[in-house]
Amino acid sequence: MRANVWESWRERVDDRLGDPIWWNDVLQLTKTVLAAVAAWVIAASVLDLPQPFLAPWAALLVVHATVYRTFSKGMQQVAATVVAVLLATVVGETLGLTTGAITLLLVVALVLGAVPWLGAEATTIAATGLVVLTTGFEDDVMLVARLLDTAIGVAVGLLVNVLVWPPLRRHTAAKALDRVDDGIGELLANMAGDLGDSCQDEEVTGWIDRTRDLDGDLDQAWALVRQAEESARMNPRRSARAMKNPREWHGLLRRMEQAVAETRSLARTLGGKEAHREAWGESFAEQWISMLGDTGRATSAADPDALLDVRRRLEVLTEELRSTERSPEWPIYGALIINLRNIIDAMDRVAAANPIGRSRVPIRVPVRRAAGSA
Template sequence: MWETVRERIDRRLGDPIWWNDVLQLAKTVLAAVAAWVIASSVLDLPQPFLAPWAALLVVHATVYRTFSKGTQQVAATVVAVLLATAVGETLGLTTQAIALLLVVALVLGSVPWLGAEATTIATTGLVVLTTGFDDDVMLLSRLYDTAIGVGVGLLVNVIVWPPLRRRTAAKALDRIDDGIGALLVDMAAGLRDAAPDEDVAAWIDRTRDLDEDLDQAWALVRQAQESARMNPRRSAKQMKDPKQWHGLLRRLEQAVAETRSLARTLGSQQAHRKTWGEAFAVPWISMLGDAGQGASDADPAALLDVRRRLEVFSEEMRATERSPEWPIYGALIINLRNIIDAMDVVAEANPIGGNRLPLRLPTRRSA
C-alpha cells in the first residue's frame, strides 16, 4: 500500500501541470494578501475589503486575460459606484432602491463589453449602497481599493512566473495518442480471440471518446496560444503561432477517423478470421497490434517498420491472392496505412511539451 501511495505522490511531484496549478493558487493568494496589506496598513483606507476581492477576480490563467479582465473590472466598479450613488441619492437606502439597483446593474450587464461583469456591477453596487453612498471620501476609497487590487493582481501575475499553458495542452495531445495506440492494441487482441459484435461497438464508442478529447485538446492549445500573448517568458515565443501543434492535432483527427472507419469495416464482417483466411488475418492483425504499440510508446521507428511490412505484405497479397474478400483486405490495409502515416509524425514530436520534472520523495538508504 505504501508503494502505491508513494508512486502516486511521485507522479504528482513530477507532473509540471500540477505544479503550474499550485503556483497559480499561490499567486492568487499572494496577490489578495498583498492588496489587503497595501490598502489597510500602508494607505490606511477605511474599508479595504474591495482590494483583495478585486485581486482575486483579476488573477487569471493567462497574462492577456488578466489585463483584459482587469480593464473590465475597473470599468464595472466605476459603473457600480456611480450607479449606487445615483440610486442612493434619489431613493435612499430602501427596498425599492435595492431592487432598482439590481435591475439596472443586470441590464447594464447585457452590454457585450461588460457582460462578463454583470454580477460584479450588482454586488459592488450593493456593497456601496448599503455601506455608505453619501460620503464622497468613502466612494473614492472604494475606487482606490479596487484599483489597488487590480494593480497588484496584474503585477503578481506578470512578474511571478507568468503562466504558460503549454504543458497542459501537450499532456492533452499525449493522452490522445496513447488512447489511439491502446485502442489499436485492444482491437488486435480482440481479433485474435474472434471479437464479438459488442467489442466492435465498444471500439467505435472509444473513437467517439477520442473525438471529445480532441475537442478539449484544441481548446487547450488555443488557451496556450492566448497565454503566450503579453507573456515575457522566452519560451512563450513558440506558442504565439503554434503551427506544429495544429498540424499534430489534424493528424490525430485523421488517425481517429481512420480507426473508426477500420472498426466499422470490422463490424460488417461477422466471422473475421474464418472469412479472411489465415494468410491475411495473422500478419495483418500482428501489424495492427505493433502499430498500436508503436503509437503508445511514441516510437516512430517501430511505426515506420510496420509501414514497410505493410507495403511488402500488400504487394504479396496483390500478386498471389484471388479471394473474393480482396475489397475488405484493401480497405483494412488502407486504413492501417493511413493511421501509421498520421501517427509517425506525432510519435516523432513526442514529448512536445517537455519531460517530467525530476522530483520524487527521498528514499531511505539501506544499512
Template sequence: MTRVRQMSESVRERIDRRLGDPIWWNDVLQLVKTVLAAVAAWVIAASVLDLPQPFLAPWAALLVVHATVYRTFSKGAQQVAATVVAVLLATGVGEALGLTTGSIALLLVVALVLGAVPWLGVEATTIATTGLVVLTTGFESDVLLISRLVDTGIGVAVGLLVNVLVWPPLRRRTAAEAMDRIDDGIGALLVDIADGLGEGCQEADVAAWIDRTRDLDGDLEHAWALVRQAQESARMNPRRSARAMKDPKQWHGLLRRMEQAVAETRSLARTLGSQQAHRETWGAAFADPWLAMLGDAGRGARSADPAALVDVRRRLEVFAEELRSTERSPEWPIYGALIINLRNIVDAMDVVAEANPIGGNRLPLRIPVRRGTAAAG
C-alpha cells in the first residue's frame, strides 16, 4: 500500500506541475486555436458559402496559424501568393498538356524550381501540392479555379483572425523559463564544484564540470533563440503586455551576464584541472574560506538570492585584502586567478538573481485533494 501511495503521489505531483506550467497551457491554447481556425474555415467554405470543393480552406488555416502573430501575417501573405502561383501554374500546364504523367512531372519540377525564389522558397512544397491538387481535380472549370482561390483566402483570413483575436501568442514565458533554468544550472554547478573540491576530486570530475559549462552554453544559445522569438511575438500583437517585449534590453543584459558567468566558471574549472597539485598544497587558510564562498555563491545563484551574492562579494574583498598582507607563496598566482573568477561570477549573477523570478509565478492550478486523503497524509 505504501508503494502504491508513493506512486500515486508521484503521478499527482507531475500532473500538478503540468497544470501549473504556463508554458504547457500556452501550447495547449495554440493547439486549440489551430483546430478552431481549421474547423471555422471549413464551416464557412462548406456550409456558409457552399463552395464546391472547400478542402483548401481548413488546410490553409492549419498552415497559417503560427507561434507568433507576425509570422502568421507573413506566412499568410506567402500562402496566398503560393496558392495563386500554383493555380496559374496548374492551369497553364493543364491547358497545354492535359492531365498526363508528363504534365504532372512538369508541374512538380517547375513548382520545386520556384523554391529558388527567396520569398517563395519556403512555400515550394505548398506550390507543388496545391498545383497537383488543382491539376488532378479539375483545371478546366473557371468556377473551380476561383473556388480554390476563395478557399485559400478564407483559410488564411480565419487563421489570422483566430490567432490575433483569441489570446494572441506572446512567447515571453517560454523564454523566461529557459533563462530561469540557466541560472539554476550555474548555481548547481558552482555548488558541485565546491563540494567536489572539499571531498577531493579527480581529473574526471574536472572534465565533467567543463562539459557541464558546454551544456550551459547550449542552453544559452537556445535561450537567445527563444528571446528572439518572444521579441517577434510582440510585433503586431495587440496585447498590452507585448509592449515591453518589443525591445527586451533587460533580458539581453541578463543573458550576457549568464554567458560571462559560464565562461568564468569554465575558466575556474580549467585552472583547477591544470593545477591539481596546488589543490593539495593550498592549505586551510585559503581553501576553507574560498570553498565556502564558492558554495555560498552557487546557492545564492540557484535560489535567486541577491543578498547572499552581495555578501559573498563583501567577504571575497575582505579575504583578498587579508591575503595581500600575508607573505606571498608560490600558490599566489593560483589564489589570484580563483579569486578573480569567483568575483566575476558574483558580479555577473547578482543582477540575474535580483531579476528573478523572470517568468513570474506559476499558475495556481492543482488536482483537488479529498479531505480524507489530506488527513491521512
C-alpha cells in the first residue's frame, strides 16, 4: 500500500517537474520577486532614499507575462503611478492629511483612471495616491525621491524581464492545442464504445454537450496562441521568430474547429430516429463503428499514419457499398461516411504536427530502490 502511494506521488511530481509550462510560471514568479527585491536594495541600501517603497511597487507593475506587454501595459501603469505621486503631493500640500483631502484624491484618481491613454488604471492611481498621501508629502525633496523610486523600479523591472530569459508562451499554447485534439479523439472513441452497446438519447445529448465544451477549449486555445504571438514581439530570443506569425498554428486551430463541427453533426445524425445500429445492418455497422473508434484513438495518439489507414479503409467500405444493391439506409450511410472522412482529413495534419514544439524537462524524482538491492 505504501509503495503504491509513493509511486502515485512520484508520478504526479514527475509530471509537474517535466512540464515546461510549470517551469515557465516558476521562472516568471522568480523574475518578479528578483526585480522587486533588486529595486528595493538599490533604492534603500545603495541610494539610501528616505521612503523607497515605490521602487519595488513600480517593479512589480512592469514585470508582465510578455515583453511587449511589459512595455505597453507596464508603461501605462508606470504613468499611472507618476500621476498618483504628483496628485497626492498637490492635494496634500493644498489640504493636508484630512478627510476632505482623501475624498478629493480618490475622486480625481478614479476620474483620471478612466482616461483611455492611462489604460483604465483607476485602481493603481487611487491606491498609489492614497499610500503617498498618508505617508507624507512635506517637501519637494520627498517628491523627487518618490519619482526616483519609481524610475528605479521601472528600470529594474524592464531589465530583468527583457534580459533574464524573456517569456515566450509557445509551450502554453501548444499544450492548449494538444488538449483540444486529445478531447476530440477521446469523444470519438467514447462514441464508438457507446454505439457498440445500445445507444440511448442521453448518450447522444452528452456527445453534443461535449462538443460545446470543445468549442470553449478552442476559444481558449485561440487566446493562448494570440498571447504566444504577442510574447514573440520585442522578444530577443532566437526561438521567438517562428511565433511572430504562427500561420501553421492558425491552420491547425481551424482544422480542429472543423473536426468539432463535424463531430457535432455526426452526433446529431446518430441521434436521428433512423440512425440506429439495428437499422444499418451489421456489415456496415461493425466496420464503420470500428473505424470511428480507431479514428478517435489515432487522434488522441497523434498518429497520422493510423488516420490515413482508417481513411483507406473508409474508401474501401464506400466502394463496397456502391457495388451492392441500394438500401433505404443509404442517406444515413452517406452522412456518417462523409462526417468521418471530413474529421480524418481535418485531424491528419494536426496529428502530423504534434508535438508542436513542446518537449519535457528532463527532471525526475529518483526511483527508490527496494531494500536489499545492489
